[in-house]
Amino acid sequence: MRASLLALALATLATPAAADWQATLDAARGQTVYWNAWGGDARTNAFIAWVGQETERRHGVRVEHVKLTDTAEAVNRVIAEKAAGRTSGGTVDLIWINGPNFLTMKQAGLLHGPFVADLPNAQYLDLSAGSAATTDFTVPTDGLESPWRLAKFVFVHDSARVPEPPLQLAAFPDWAAANPGRMTHPAVSNFMGATFLKQALVELSPDPAALQSAPTDATFASQTAALWDWYDRLRPNLWRQGTTFPENESIQFQLMNDGEVDIAMAFDPAAPAALIEQGLLPDSARVFVPEAGSIGNISFVAIPFNAAHREGAEVVANFLLDPETQARQQDITVLGSFSVLDPARLPETAQAAFAALPAAPALPRLEDLGRTLPEPHPGWMTRIAEEWARRYVK
């Protein structure tokens, strides 16, 4: 009986890959996936909870959200487990990861995979070499992490106070001099703060192509000289005279809501609209993008090499790429985070679902976001953060 059912099941599956996926689904049923993800945003937390409800209903896979204050906590846990010789049955099944944390895990051989190409919903991704979905800070993902939400560096201004914000990074010091104390950036030890400096680097560097490979002492000195000159002019007119900085982007939005600053920044173009919706930003908050374009990248999920519930984690990663899930994620009343799927690969029904999403005054259209500048190699971010600390932390 069982054999004939299996035969029937196999007969209905078109390809060997699909058969493999069925095996993954079977193994995943009943698993609990410990998804380690930053827990500082209630809407993201609610979205992850919804993902868990859906994967449990559809595939019998529960999701337990392990809320992190910093992604490195999960990375360190995997490092500690490897050190302790725990090569299976690890406590981390899925990590919301990117940038330096991904590089650390990839280099240390701490990741399971490649697995992305095995996910049925990967058909909706642009996985051609060098595409945004296959590179994380210039580092090839090699199928070791799966995309889930789109990030693009944007500025946010309170249009009631600042109707005409500066549109070039080079113009920021003058704006700050005219409006002392009215802007800041998150601490450079934070991802967002470092990204602000990186955006300035990309705009101010004499040879942006040099940023695509790891910095040497010589290229670092020549490419960043203009950056430090610019920052020295900007810093004295920042909030608190540039002596202290908000811990992260969320705290910076809190400052904007409190009226302490007029300009903030985000890696999620829909964040201001979502925050207005939640009552966490003034209605007059709007997005603006530097004329030269801005840095963009994608948020990924990855599976540690020793994950106890690898199959379940793959099912969750696949569910995140479902066009229906991505459309819900992009819905401003739910999460408001742009889709990572390639619109050209979507069936018409899915495209219609995206087209029908509600709009909001603070929500930019994709075409408003301008050009996407390539991310520098992660080595630049690390060295900029170190050099910044050396110069300005006394």
Added chain:
Amino acid sequence: MTGGRALRGGVLLAVGACLVVPILAGLVTTGRAAFGVLPAIGAVDAGLDPWRALIAQPGFASSLRLTLVTGFAATALSVLLAAAAVAVLHRRVRAEWLAPFLAVPHAALAIGLAFLLAPSGWIARGLAPLLGWSVPPDVATVNDPSGVALILGLMAKEVPFLILMLLAALSQIPARTHIAAARALGYGPGVVWVSVILPQLWPLLRLPVRVVLAFSLSVVDVALILGPLNPPTLAVAVTRWFAAPDAALLLPASAGAILQAAVVAGGIAILWGIEQAAAAAGRLWLRRGGRGRTGEPMVALLAAMAAVLAALSVAALIVLAVWSLAFRWPWPAMLPQGWTLRFWMTPGDWWSAAGQTLAIGGTATIAALILAIAWLEGEDRGGHPRARWGEALIYLPLMLPQVAFLFGLNVELLRLGISPGFWAVVWGHVLFVFPYVMIALSDPWRRLDPGHLRSAAALGAGPMRRLVAIKLPLLLRPILIAAAVGFSVSVALYLPTLFLGGGRIATLTTEAVTLSSGADRRVLGVLATLQAVLPVLAFATAGLVPRLLHRNRLGMTGGIVA
């Protein structure tokens, strides 16, 4: 006496094997990493490189200086304010009133204070229409480079703790008689306190003060919220290096954690020196025989400062509750523009965290209480006072910075194959709850009138009967207060819950600290309010139960005027 010896041996074994050895093992692992040996990341060559890397960290010297300044200032001011407040108010203050201050976790109170004091906070919003501020002034009233807000935030928690310790100690001496006698001799009421009462209380207060100093020198959460951040205090810097994505930073982070332990040890040594000097100076002052009327305004001023601090704390708690009901609350509105119950009506966010907090806190407190009573009873039966090393064993977890051993402990537990989870967290909480229970219970226990016990023995009651029928009922109030203290300690614990729960055990505190790195003060308000409510209920119970049980026996209320 053999029964007594067996009890003492058993308790010592339990404390040693379950509390002390793991801490030391964790410390050793951190210590080895501090000198370059952490096989987990492939580091095997012992040497001083981690220390060189530590000293080379930007802002290292400032971090160290900030740690020392804020730690000592917070401790000294807290002792002064607590002593002055008790001097002025002791006959009118009730331990239960302290409950909200003791109960609300550091992080939550700090967040409330930050919103109160910030240039866009409640105080500034009140001033804005008077001073014509269209935007908040650009001055650092929190995260200020000199650490004033951090000192204030620490004092907001430490002053009530020291007042509670003072009240508990006060119940052990005939204070009223002494005050009456000294007043009759013409001493001012505040000065009576400083010259007659405080020296008697100090031996009972010495350990709590050391704990406060160790805590102030190594606190992470309050320093993150209120302290300077560029650079931060040493403890925050070390925690950041441990959490950095670059695994190579684990070694200098370990060196920093060991330095943090040395800073605390050095701080306690300095405190001891100050004690000796103060005792000598005090004797000199007493022999001169002044009536000290001129010192009165100083005591009154300090007491007034304590009252201001209490008012700030109350306002900080109120502001958290208001935030939990706010929808939009922009500058410069004094109250939210929109109100909502939605953050309370989505119990998915807080229900299970509240349950975990209750289960972990309850289990850890009961375990710690049983251990403490067994320890104290063992001392009684053995007829020995506590040896210094015994004292050291108990207070080890409070004197050592958490970050110094938790990292190593986690590595050791994983090596032993012990999975993080509920029971590991409960055990980790007992490490910290047990010492506080001992602090709260030891002195009332020792000051128990031995006459009762002798009478019972003369009437033929054995050791067990004396414990159950005499000691425990007489000590019911201090026991319940000790339990409430232990429970509130458990509720506020962050790092042990995070490390030993593998990040999977979500309590109100871990949820609140996680959310404090986000923009939403409203959900945070819900969690913080709940965080305060649970321990407040514990303290209320501790106050209410003895009064109900002993309502016809005035002598059994423990001498604290209720």
